[in-house]
Amino acid sequence: MSEELLRVEHLKKYFDTPHGKLHAVDDVGFILNKGETLGVVGESGCGKSTLGRTVLGLLPATDGKIYFEGEDITHVKGKHRRELQKEMQIIFQDPYSSLNPRYNVFELISSPLRTFHLCHGKEELEKRVFELMDTVGLARRYAYAYPHELDGGRRQRIGVARALSVDPQFIVCDEPVSALDVSIQAQILNLLQDLQDEKKISYMFVTHDMSVVKHISNDILVMYVGSMVEKAPTKKLFSMPLHPYTKGLLSAIPVPSIHRQNKRIIMQGELTSPVNPKPGCRFASRCPYVKDKCRSEYPVYREVMPEHFVACHYAEEINYLDKDGTTSGQEQPEKKTEERDLAKV
Amino acid sequence: MSEHLLEINDLDVQFHTMDGTVHAVNGISLEIDPGETLGLVGETGAGKTTTALSILNLIQSPPGKIEHGEILFEGRNVLEMSEAELHAYRGSDVAMIFQDPMTALNPIYTVEYQIAEVIQIHEKVSKEEAIEKAREMLEFVGIPAERGCEYPHQFSGGMKQRVVIAMALACSPKLLLADEPTTALDVTIQAQVLDMMNDLKKKFNSAMLLITHDLGVVAETCDKVAIMYAGKIMEYGSLEDIFDHTAHPYTEGLFNSIPSLDEDVERLKPIRGLMPDPSHLPEGCAFNPRCPYADKLCQSAEAELQEVGPGHYCRCHHVNKGVPMYFPDEKGNELAYQHGLPVSNPGNDFLEKGQKGEKADE
Numbered sequence: 001m002s003e004e005l006l007r008v009e010h011l012k013k014y015f016d017t018p019h020g021k022l023h024a025v026d027d028v029g030f031i032l033n034k035g036e037t038l039g040v041v042g043e044s045g046c047g048k049s050t051l052g053r054t055v056l057g058l059l060p061a062t063d064g065k066i067y068f069e070g071e072d073i074t075h076v077k078g079k080h081r082r083e084l085q086k087e088m089q090i091i092f093q094d095p096y097s098s099l100n101p102r103y104n105v106f107e108l109i110s111s112p113l114r115t116f117h118l119c120h121g122k123e124e125l126e127k128r129v130f131e132l133m134d135t136v137g138l139a140r141r142y143a144y145a146y147p148h149e150l151d152g153g154r155r156q157r158i159g160v161a162r163a164l165s166v167d168p169q170f171i172v173c174d175e176p177v178s179a180l181d182v183s184i185q186a187q188i189l190n191l192l193q194d195l196q197d198e199k200k201i202s203y204m205f206v207t208h209d210m211s212v213v214k215h216i217s218n219d220i221l222v223m224y225v226g227s228m229v230e231k232a233p234t235k236k237l238f239s240m241p242l243h244p245y246t247k248g249l250l251s252a253i254p255v256p257s258i259h260r261q262n263k264r265i266i267m268q269g270e271l272t273s274p275v276n277p278k279p280g281c282r283f284a285s286r287c288p289y290v291k292d293k294c295r296s297e298y299p300v301y302r303e304v305m306p307e308h309f310v311a312c313h314y315a316e317e318i319n320y321l322d323k324d325g326t327t328s329g330q331e332q333p334e335k336k337t338e339e340r341d342l343a344k345v
Numbered sequence: 346m347s348e349h350l351l352e353i354n355d356l357d358v359q360f361h362t363m364d365g366t367v368h369a370v371n372g373i374s375l376e377i378d379p380g381e382t383l384g385l386v387g388e389t390g391a392g393k394t395t396t397a398l399s400i401l402n403l404i405q406s407p408p409g410k411i412e413h414g415e416i417l418f419e420g421r422n423v424l425e426m427s428e429a430e431l432h433a434y435r436g437s438d439v440a441m442i443f444q445d446p447m448t449a450l451n452p453i454y455t456v457e458y459q460i461a462e463v464i465q466i467h468e469k470v471s472k473e474e475a476i477e478k479a480r481e482m483l484e485f486v487g488i489p490a491e492r493g494c495e496y497p498h499q500f501s502g503g504m505k506q507r508v509v510i511a512m513a514l515a516c517s518p519k520l521l522l523a524d525e526p527t528t529a530l531d532v533t534i535q536a537q538v539l540d541m542m543n544d545l546k547k548k549f550n551s552a553m554l555l556i557t558h559d560l561g562v563v564a565e566t567c568d569k570v571a572i573m574y575a576g577k578i579m580e581y582g583s584l585e586d587i588f589d590h591t592a593h594p595y596t597e598g599l600f601n602s603i604p605s606l607d608e609d610v611e612r613l614k615p616i617r618g619l620m621p622d623p624s625h626l627p628e629g630c631a632f633n634p635r636c637p638y639a640d641k642l643c644q645s646a647e648a649e650l651q652e653v654g655p656g657h658y659c660r661c662h663h664v665n666k667g668v669p670m671y672f673p674d675e676k677g678n679e680l681a682y683q684h685g686l687p688v689s690n691p692g693n694d695f696l697e698k699g700q701k702g703e704k705a706d707e
Binding site: 152187190212215237254264266 | 562606
């Protein structure tokens with residue numbers, strides 16, 4: 001039985017804007033076990049980065065609870081918060097703007113060590129920094145280079161080394177590979193996986209790239225305009241997405257193969273504004289299965305199949321599910337017949 | 346041989362900077378026929394955008410210089426055109442869609458004005474007629490005409506990219522240069538835009554040069570594919586050739602780097618090492634420091650593009666030997682290169698570590 005590391009319950013983060021409250025994260029909850037990876041996916045503006053930052057305490061939560069190793073850390077401040085920062089780290093998206101250009105690689109990697117007084121004496125510090133550089137695969141000859149002299153992949157390795165330097169148990173990876181070329185992206189993903197195997201670190205992997213998230217995650221949480229729409233173990237989500245948004249999202253991915261004739265569901269329209277959202281399902285304006293109830297009532301987030309959570313009023317009808325969560329009839333019915341059946345309901 | 350719409354012969358572009366000469370494009374040759382879509386694939390710094398800019402003769406000089414080669418558009422050499430000819434050529438014969446719609450639009454003009462401007466320059470129409478046509482173009486790309494009088498900041502990213510596409514198509518160009526048109530967009534919006542571009546391309550019968558690093562996008566839109574690396578074409582062929590009969594180790598590496606959606610792979614097999622610095626290209630085959638099959642020959646002599654199947658070309662020494670392109674690396678050919686020079690002790694580099702790890706897996 002795996003051990004629970006992080007538990008988030010009904011987390012909310014609202015921002016005040018001149019036009020009203022912006023619901024960046026609305027009622028999100030999940031459990032992350034030790035040594036596992038939770039993938040958080042969604043389009044830009046869906047609140048996935050805000051979720052990562054709120055969990056870390058970089059942004060104060062509006063409402064809800066965050067438990068780390070069983071302890072409520074939602075409103076922890078001061079010295080205790082500092083202790084927590086040693087356990088929870090973040091790798092930022094952009095390796096170009098997240099590193100201070102005036103620091104060289106050695107200073108960049110050693111600064112968390114100095115901040116937390118983890119090394120005593122110059123020699124120990126040097127030893128530790130070089131160890132970290134070896135771990136992330138940065139040649140020691142770069143120790144005195146400045147960030148602008150290095151390419152994106154090497155800079156991202158600095159970001160990884162900084163996060164690792166304090167030996168955290170939990171790292172939020174906020175789109176760590178989006179700015180990199182595919183061949184370099186694969187190198188960084190392998191590095192993150194190796195580190196997880198070695199040190200049993202848990203990741204919360206925030207990304208918009210479905211193929212990356214599939215590769216690295218145990219569980220996947222799909223977000224849409226601040227709210228959770230679906231959460232399931234990776235395999236289940238990809239073999240049988242239940243929410244219409246997830247279906248559309250998965251079918252929209254361009255597949256690098258010429259044989260796969262996936263039926264594309266092109267979702268019309270764009271994301272609704274998260275400022276003062278209307279009641280009802282936030283996906284209603286783009287949903288092909290939309291009905292009156294969707295526009296008036298917020299769908300409850302519920303467990304439709306074992307370990308498979310979804311927030312949709314009509315998840316069963318759309319997917320031909322029986323009450324006990326097994327499929328009835330054909331596995332993947334044609335979309336047209338689905339629509340016809342829905343009309344009957 | 347039939348007349349091609351666009352023919353690039355042995356194009357060579359260099360940038361002369363303070364730090365030395367950057368060899369951005371090193372002798373590439375391409376053809377595009379009317380109505381055809383060619384995908385130009387490669388990583389950052391492969392010279393894709395430079396190639397596209399050369400087609401428009403827009404290489405900034407200095408520091409850039411087209412050293413030699415010719416670009417024939419319907420038989421006319423673009424590089425020898427006068428300013429006036431270029432003016433007529435750009436925008437009406439060939440139009441470009443830029444990567445970043447946020448910066449490609451002028452924030453202080455309405456979108457219909459910006460589209461109408463293109464039409465007015467190339468067609469003899471009054472301002473009113475141009476605006477009228479601009480609104481028509483907006484409808485084509487799925488934007489209600491009445492939004493034409495709005496400013497770019499009032500549009501979302503996907504809508505802005507549609508405006509940029511409308512602008513490029515305004516004069517029905519025969520060739521469209523699309524430089525990573527969907528990279529800045531979300532997947533669902535990307536699907537919409539790609540879908541629309543495919544429709545419009547058919548409607549206007551334009552040829553397209555699609556620059557991208559996303560092989561998934563290529564699979565859905567292109568007829569032919571050219572894989573570029575360090576300013577050279579490494580592999581060239583039809584979509585089937587590239588995806589099903591991959592010949593070049595670099596192309597293979599690109600495919601292996603993408604996490605698959607259909608299969609479960611424990612570890613990715615990335616291409617080791619980094620893109621070479623274009624001002625210090627390695628000797629021999631440009632890909633040899635990163636190639637798992639490289640041997641002595643690859644380090645000393647550059648490979649020529651050779652035909653490996655009908656219309657399928659590949660630039661690799663080991664492709665034609667009948668044996669699979671696999672050369673055991675027991676000779677210790679695992680030299681790491683930094684800025685084109687072999688590094689004697691690459692022990693600390695993760696990349697070497699990754700390589701060893703993979704061998705253990707096999």
